[in-house]
Amino acid sequence: MAEIFDRLVIRILLAAFVCLMIYLYRYAHVVFYPTVKRQVLKKINPSENPADTLHLFSRLIGISIIFSSITFNESSGVFLSLFHFAVWGTIAIVLYLLSLYIIESIVFYNFDYTDEILKRKNMSYAFISFCHAIVIAYLTRTVMMEAENSLVILLVLWLYMLVIVGFSVKYYTFISKLTFNRLLIQKNLSLCFSYGGFSLGAGFVIASCFDQEHYDITVYCIQVLLKTVLSLIIFPLFKKGLVKIFPIRMGEQRVHEGQIDTEMQSLGYGFYEGSLFISGAILTTMIVNRIQFGTIYPFF
Amino acid sequence: MYKIFLYTILMISYLGLAKALSPSEHGVQYLQNERAFPKIIKGNQSTAILIDTHATGFLIKTYYQKYRVISGYDNVEELIVRTSKEFAKKNMKNIGLALFAKSDAIEEFLPLPPGSLYLGNREFGEWKTNKKGKTYWKFSKAFKNYPKYLGWGKFRPDPDFFQQMRSYTSLNQPYYGPHNEFGPTGKITQTSFPQFFREERMKRVEMKTLLIEYFKENF
Numbered sequence: 001m002a003e004i005f006d007r008l009v010i011r012i013l014l015a016a017f018v019c020l021m022i023y024l025y026r027y028a029h030v031v032f033y034p035t036v037k038r039q040v041l042k043k044i045n046p047s048e049n050p051a052d053t054l055h056l057f058s059r060l061i062g063i064s065i066i067f068s069s070i071t072f073n074e075s076s077g078v079f080l081s082l083f084h085f086a087v088w089g090t091i092a093i094v095l096y097l098l099s100l101y102i103i104e105s106i107v108f109y110n111f112d113y114t115d116e117i118l119k120r121k122n123m124s125y126a127f128i129s130f131c132h133a134i135v136i137a138y139l140t141r142t143v144m145m146e147a148e149n150s151l152v153i154l155l156v157l158w159l160y161m162l163v164i165v166g167f168s169v170k171y172y173t174f175i176s177k178l179t180f181n182r183l184l185i186q187k188n189l190s191l192c193f194s195y196g197g198f199s200l201g202a203g204f205v206i207a208s209c210f211d212q213e214h215y216d217i218t219v220y221c222i223q224v225l226l227k228t229v230l231s232l233i234i235f236p237l238f239k240k241g242l243v244k245i246f247p248i249r250m251g252e253q254r255v256h257e258g259q260i261d262t263e264m265q266s267l268g269y270g271f272y273e274g275s276l277f278i279s280g281a282i283l284t285t286m287i288v289n290r291i292q293f294g295t296i297y298p299f300f
Numbered sequence: 301m302y303k304i305f306l307y308t309i310l311m312i313s314y315l316g317l318a319k320a321l322s323p324s325e326h327g328v329q330y331l332q333n334e335r336a337f338p339k340i341i342k343g344n345q346s347t348a349i350l351i352d353t354h355a356t357g358f359l360i361k362t363y364y365q366k367y368r369v370i371s372g373y374d375n376v377e378e379l380i381v382r383t384s385k386e387f388a389k390k391n392m393k394n395i396g397l398a399l400f401a402k403s404d405a406i407e408e409f410l411p412l413p414p415g416s417l418y419l420g421n422r423e424f425g426e427w428k429t430n431k432k433g434k435t436y437w438k439f440s441k442a443f444k445n446y447p448k449y450l451g452w453g454k455f456r457p458d459p460d461f462f463q464q465m466r467s468y469t470s471l472n473q474p475y476y477g478p479h480n481e482f483g484p485t486g487k488i489t490q491t492s493f494p495q496f497f498r499e500e501r502m503k504r505v506e507m508k509t510l511l512i513e514y515f516k517e518n519f
Contacts, residue, residue, distance in 0.1 A: 229310065
């Protein structure tokens, strides 16, 4: 009984420590987003600015996803495991916020956080930012798990992941009929669902490319690169196939961007595109990662 | 059109990258035909015995061959090579035979029973006559394990075998032994290289049997 109670106490202690780390994260967030100081450091009123609430709390979800990858090894002592969590948690916070900052600088290079979220309360911007937060968190988590407590490998893989994500976000303009910048200014929700589906799909694909056994970092990076290029080959096949299987009725004049005039139509098109991107990406991960070709050695 | 062009470039890039960078592309040497043996097998007094062959792939097959390489003054090793379809098909009937032999400056590419290279060579052994008056080839002490490596079992070549082999060689014809003891139908080969002749590899499975086995295993 004493042992069980002791373990429960340890769990409560660790939960409190994780809360402490998230509290630290709240202040770290201010470093990268100095304009949110007023919202973050005071009490938050969610109904005042839903876009800002979504933007801020997507980060909280993100950091929770990353923290879930860190393990406590209680057998090496409570204080050592707490120290381990503190070190890797801090690294995770820094890498996560840095990644978000870089990726959002690429995607929203024409937009400013203060203008879109604080002044215009742009929900489309906030939702896209939410998707970025989730995707980057998921990818950082994957990279941290692959690094297996090696800081050097973590930095190499993190940079590598960032390069791939950076290229992937540019891929959206090739495969979507929606114009990103113009529709984002118009706070168009169709865009946010379409782009959300795309970014989540890309996240699945990239994470699956990183999720493999590795013994040698060079060979591992080569395998990731090959899988990424292979995904780029397979994904359009699924997208084309799904469009053929589920054709949509849109007049020829409406197929072109900007012709989707009414709110409902545009929202429907956003769902449609977003769903295609996600399902195409999930099926791509199956083709890229789940086919076992075997080796010749069982026969030889 | 622009998208098709980009897609083609992507596919070419993938194939090129996979060929250049993939670890699975390294380590297995390519043997186009018998003339490529000297590039792969460097040692002197060496012979390469084909002990297994295998094809992988669904539409485009890749052919592999496994050799036992015996170098006169080195260790015995097993070598897996990737090969051409023509060479693999041509040598399906040469399992258990030496496809390459190199002695000093002479290179022999004719399929012959394993160990033909060493017969008559005083460095490796000598002809001996037993109590029954039968003459046979005996390897010297340093090479006493060679009959095992060569897959001879209890077989020991006699001078008739040697002469017959030489006459076949002069006619540039493969030789499978006086009673076809070597090769896929030969008893000596079948006994010495049982892996290739395993029952499960030889039998052709019907679709019905395959499905029944699948359902038994999975449900």
